[in-house]
Amino acid sequence: MKLSRKICDCAQSPIRKFYPYAVAAQQRGIRIHQLNIGQPDIQTPPAFFEAIEAGRRDVLAYAESPGIPALLEAIRAYYARIGASFETQDILVTTGGSEALLMAMLCILDEGDEVLIPEPYYPNYFTFIRMAGGRVHPIPTSPEDGYRYAERARIEPHITEKTRAILLANPGNPTGTVLTPAELRLMADIAREHGLYLICDEVYREFIYDGAEPATAGRFRDIDENLILIDSVSKRFSACGARIGALISRNRGIMQGALKLAQARLSVATLDQLGAAALYGVDPSYFDATRNEYRRRRDTCYRKLLEIPGIVTTEPQGAFYTMAKLPVDSTERFQLYLLQEFEDNGETVMFAPGSGFYATPGAGTSEIRIAYVRCVEELERSLTLLRLAIERYNQK
């Protein structure tokens, strides 16, 4: 039986594909330090669960297709606080940022259309774009340049008549780069001048470590027709399992198209929306505490990476990821070595091999992505294990 060409074009998640090897290692009694998945260990604010328990009812009915009014209003007010004025009709609640991304692509892409994405990028972007019939056109960057991309000369040569949108994550997953205000402005200018959608995935907005305030392209008012924001409570409130996100745009055509999709899938989970609305009421000190904890982890991760001879890496400024180029032939082979041969005191470490974050064939093969979502002590040990393993792997 024939499968669609587009589903055949998609790969298994590079972040999850070593899962069977990890299970086998655990069955041999090995403890694995998992730096491969962005699942934070930060407590979910109890307000989430309290709102869900208070929301118990006789009949768990469909919610409104665009989202429950309380959550739409909470999101609107949150954006107003960070200087971006939206109306509730500019906001659509989605099942995670993931659904917002898929809806955006379905609204703007036809067969053969292209989306420019700075490379390396979050691999699931590829799947959502391919499902809509589109293609990823990567904007190359390099570890040696700290993966920076926001320059006209790096981007404009890639714009063709097939280009429909620029998609960027800011703060960046997997690189941890944060655009400067001037860089974000430049990306908006390029999108506006070339008549492209600018899809800004800002789900890591609060995770910035060097004194900057949370930023959003939603503050720019000259790109109302271009801008599509992707948002989520998953990381902001450590509520990944709630699956509550949002698609936000002042472009009426986009919102009408997205509403058609929202009506077709009926609604987002009712109780999780109640919980998410309550999350937006947590005290701002929650963000400070979380940011301070991640800054310590960032500092530990970067310091320990620099102790590895031959490594190329840049201090990440945001999100909770960093990329590094390792002195090994292939990080996929090295990850297999870590799960099948290496151990130190019964422990090993997992990361996400870099090639899965690239569309360009052969790119990223000696890079890795690290998610520094574990406590400082575990990060210390994990990165010591990484250094030890590189030495032994290269002596084989």
Next chain:
Amino acid sequence: MKLSRKICDCAQSPIRKFYPYAVAAQQRGIRIHQLNIGQPDIQTPPAFFEAIEAGRRDVLAYAESPGIPALLEAIRAYYARIGASFETQDILVTTGGSEALLMAMLCILDEGDEVLIPEPYYPNYFTFIRMAGGRVHPIPTSPEDGYRYAERARIEPHITEKTRAILLANPGNPTGTVLTPAELRLMADIAREHGLYLICDEVYREFIYDGAEPATAGRFRDIDENLILIDSVSKRFSACGARIGALISRNRGIMQGALKLAQARLSVATLDQLGAAALYGVDPSYFDATRNEYRRRRDTCYRKLLEIPGIVTTEPQGAFYTMAKLPVDSTERFQLYLLQEFEDNGETVMFAPGSGFYATPGAGTSEIRIAYVRCVEELERSLTLLRLAIERYNQK
């Protein structure tokens, strides 16, 4: 800014598009009896909420991409009880039956591929198929024939080299038809002989009123490669707002493709999965009580419809919908009349106009879909209002 052709091809939900007129009528003080939306008033089993409250945890993490083990096992065991043997790897938990439908279409359709659907059909099928690049090819039926379609002569002439799948809802939404065992077997034979996927939307499985046992195409073992089942807890347990469904198939390629999509969207809401797993443990008497209540409603609805002079309708055998052909020029105009001009003792009634359930231009314009999801007393009154309104509308 350009929108995709496929999103422009989709219409607003025909079930929800009269919403603004309903709001206006309510603001004038009119009470509207809503027979337009399939939102049951049956109590959600308390086990759902109890499991969610018991599932409170420090960190609300992503669930496993294919679904939590407890829910996968609950679904597997449920199918075993109704005579269909599946392994948990044949089951993928989805965000409602809606996501299962979209995933199925993305896995099998490329640009220009066609899906055969008996017409009238659930309108959101069109959106999911168009989003995957495919086209609906309707199999015509008629109110005079009770909307039956399971005959070779009605189906096989529509199969071409573009046909990839047959999609059917059994029990049927919007028609309330239920396939006989021989008819279901015939649909399986046609799919197998022509190498087509058979996508069976069985979310109304328990809602059958004439003594038959819940059926599933999952019992047939000669269509393992063809069959894709769509399932959901929404109607079965009156838990529409949980957004928990399932895609079920023994075809490994389909399940691998769907798993790629599942990994890309990360997971389904964690707490709702816990609640849904508990739902599968409710006492079977729950289904008997629910079925008896809906049978009374079905009987009331059918009896009252037959009192309307000139109506064409058939006794529905399943789900909680029925279609009827009314003696009016256009049920869209008639619905507007009901919301803008008609009232009897300050009350009016809403249904879903039939044309939105058809792909064939001009079809269904004098038909309506009724969702008999309200109590018997309200149905009596609603259908009296419908009869009165038809009389007055035709005297205008």
